[in-house]
Amino acid sequence: MTTRFQNGINNSAKNSALELMGQLDPTKYHTYWDDFDTTPIAAQWTLTATSGGSGTSAITVPDADGGLARITTAANEDDGIYAEWISETFKLESGKKTWMKCRISVGDAAQSDWLVGLHSTDTTPHDATLRYIFESVDGSAAVYFNNDNNTTDSDSGTVHTMEDDTFVTLAAYYDGGTTIQLFADDVLVTTMTSITVPAAEMAVGFGYINGAAGAETADVDYIFVAKER
Amino acid sequence: MQTNLTMVGDKWAVEIIGGPDEETLTKTFSGREQATNQIRLWGNGQSEMPILKSVKPKKVATVKK
Numbered sequence A: 001m002t003t004r005f006q007n008g009i010n011n012s013a014k015n016s017a018l019e020l021m022g023q024l025d026p027t028k029y030h031t032y033w034d035d036f037d038t039t040p041i042a043a044q045w046t047l048t049a050t051s052g053g054s055g056t057s058a059i060t061v062p063d064a065d066g067g068l069a070r071i072t073t074a075a076n077e078d079d080g081i082y083a084e085w086i087s088e089t090f091k092l093e094s095g096k097k098t099w100m101k102c103r104i105s106v107g108d109a110a111q112s113d114w115l116v117g118l119h120s121t122d123t124t125p126h127d128a129t130l131r132y133i134f135e136s137v138d139g140s141a142a143v144y145f146n147n148d149n150n151t152t153d154s155d156s157g158t159v160h161t162m163e164d165d166t167f168v169t170l171a172a173y174y175d176g177g178t179t180i181q182l183f184a185d186d187v188l189v190t191t192m193t194s195i196t197v198p199a200a201e202m203a204v205g206f207g208y209i210n211g212a213a214g215a216e217t218a219d220v221d222y223i224f225v226a227k228e229r
Numbered sequence B: 001m002q003t004n005l006t007m008v009g010d011k012w013a014v015e016i017i018g019g020p021d022e023e024t025l026t027k028t029f030s031g032r033e034q035a036t037n038q039i040r041l042w043g044n045g046q047s048e049m050p051i052l053k054s055v056k057p058k059k060v061a062t063v064k065k
Helices: B032-043
Strands: A029-034 A046-049 A058-060 A070-072 A081-085 A098-106 A113-121 A129-138 A142-148 A150-156 A168-174 A180-184 A186-192 A202-211 A217-228 B001-007 B011-017 B025-029
Touching: A058 A081, A070 A081, A070 A202, A081 A113, A098 A113, A098 A129, A098 A202, A113 A217, A129 A168, A142 A168, A142 A180, A150 B032, A202 A217, B001 B032, B011 B032, B025 B032
Parallel strands: none
Antiparallel strands: A029 A217, A046 A081, A058 A070, A070 A217, A081 A202, A098 A168, A098 A217, A113 A129, A113 A202, A129 A142, A142 A150, A150 B001, A168 A180, A180 A186, B001 B011, B011 B025
16 A cells, blocks of 8 residues: 655755755755666766777666666786776765665676775875775685775675676675675675774776786676765 | 785785674785785686684673572
8 A cells, every 4th residue: 555645745854945945955965866767978977998808898878777887808817897987976984874776797706806886086096005805816706895095904794695697786885984894785795893984985997808818898886885974 | 804905014914704692703814915915816706705703602690699
């Protein structure tokens, strides 16, 4: 049974400007949401492609329900592409909760380097100064979470073990203190404790690089980040 | 299991944090690359993760009657 609130729902403070608005106040959170119905373009993203082998590493949005950012790599090992939002627009802060969620599938679970998350702008984002990312590195299908505040570089235990061409939903919840809860397919897997999150702005980023010869594809279905203001 | 990599003096320290009932273990390395390689080997199972000691339960003070 559907509950109807025909006059709307409001979460604004009494006597505030939005008090009588019949919808929830969207300004309470800084939100990034991309369902990838449109191709990430250079005006909005810094795209760093490596194409040593035949073919060209690129991101496209194919005909597929739900919208996908499809990374196609050229055919050499270490070919692939990273995309980072052109500006660093998220700073994690004590006292402000932050949620991050993405859905991804990779062509070769073990022979690949890939990441999704927030990092300081860097064309080699696995080495960015500040990182708050899910990542997997060549030689292992394990996905873990990496928080690097430029003083301490912390890795979680394995959050998920990837399989070739199989989607997983990954999510991280920062409690505004020193804890990051990590989820795979909406199940809490592990919790990082005593964490100091990066103290400067970071950009949304994702990318996939071959760990072996042969063209591959990786699909990023969506990326969501929301932080309390 | 969580690892924290930090520079301590001129060395790189890797803290290995287990569950709440396990003691944190710190291993030091002369270089960052050596430390990150070891973390990677632990992560993909090519090297056995150190076994963490169990935290000894604190003695509960007994009240004399």
